[in-house]
Amino acid sequence: MNQSEREEAKRRAGESAAAEVEDGTVVGLGSGSTAAHAIRALGREVDGGLDIEGIPTSFQAREIAIDAGIPLTTLDETAVDVAIDGADQFDGADLVKGGGGAHAREKIVDAAADRLLVVADPTKEVDVLDYPVPIEVLPDARTTVADAVRRLGGQPELRRADRKSGPVVSDNGNLILDCDFGAMPDPAGLAADLSALPGVVEHGLFVDFADEVHVGTETDVTVFEP
Numbered sequence: 631m632n633q634s635e636r637e638e639a640k641r642r643a644g645e646s647a648a649a650e651v652e653d654g655t656v657v658g659l660g661s662g663s664t665a666a667h668a669i670r671a672l673g674r675e676v677d678g679g680l681d682i683e684g685i686p687t688s689f690q691a692r693e694i695a696i697d698a699g700i701p702l703t704t705l706d707e708t709a710v711d712v713a714i715d716g717a718d719q720f721d722g723a724d725l726v727k728g729g730g731g732a733h734a735r736e737k738i739v740d741a742a743a744d745r746l747l748v749v750a751d752p753t754k755e756v757d758v759l760d761y762p763v764p765i766e767v768l769p770d771a772r773t774t775v776a777d778a779v780r781r782l783g784g785q786p787e788l789r790r791a792d793r794k795s796g797p798v799v800s801d802n803g804n805l806i807l808d809c810d811f812g813a814m815p816d817p818a819g820l821a822a823d824l825s826a827l828p829g830v831v832e833h834g835l836f837v838d839f840a841d842e843v844h845v846g847t848e849t850d851v852t853v854f855e856p
């Protein structure tokens with residue numbers, strides 16, 4: 631799948647999930663390039679009269695939603711009916727997220743939603759998850775968490791910025807360790823171990839999160855419930 635075919639697949643996946651959003655609902659707005667297609671599609675529906683409110687999961691999602699004309703709200707004001715979000719990898723209902731560093735807020739919103747619709751291109755689907763797990767850490771905990779990740783069999787790497795000297799700083803002011811565990815046959819066990827580490831704000835393993843997965847191709851979309 632080349633780059634333009636992949637982009638087309640993402641667009642189809644995003645638009646397919648957006649088409650499921652019903653009038654009068656509150657929608658969690660995911661982050662990343664695939665979720666962005668869903669947000670823009672929802673914006674077009676709002677232009678056409680769809681009455682929804684969105685809860686963005688990142689600075690990026692908020693910017694796109696404002697540009698698309700979607701009215702915004704917060705978790706302090708209302709519950710979430712459905713969230714639409716991308717993934718870096720999925721094996722069915724389990725996801726690895728956080729390639730864009732947005733997984734902490736994504737997990738809060740996605741977990742709060744009645745239903746999570748995952749949108750992805752086919753390159754993200756695997757039998758066993760093996761994508762490096764992003765872990766957002768409080769800055770003071772980056773060394774102790776990295777040591778603990780090594781003890782758990784992972785290789786941590788501090789995420790560095792492209793156009794700034796030093797590390798990527800998350801939307802929440804924290805650092806991100808990309809942790810390569812190789813194949814992860816027991817994502818639930820690893821997720822519990824990572825969540826227990828002092829200083830971990832959130833990790834990118836979303837175990838049993840997806841209610842529905844929309845996988846786009848260059849020509850079509852497959853929708854399944856894991």
Ligand SMILES: O=C[C@H](O)[C@H](O)[C@H](O)COP(=O)(O)O
Pocket residue numbers: 660661662663664665715716717718727728729730731732733736
């Ligand atoms: O932090 C980023 C999010 O978890 C994204 O949803 C994930 O990285 C997938 O992004 P994309 O659709 O751009 O591949």
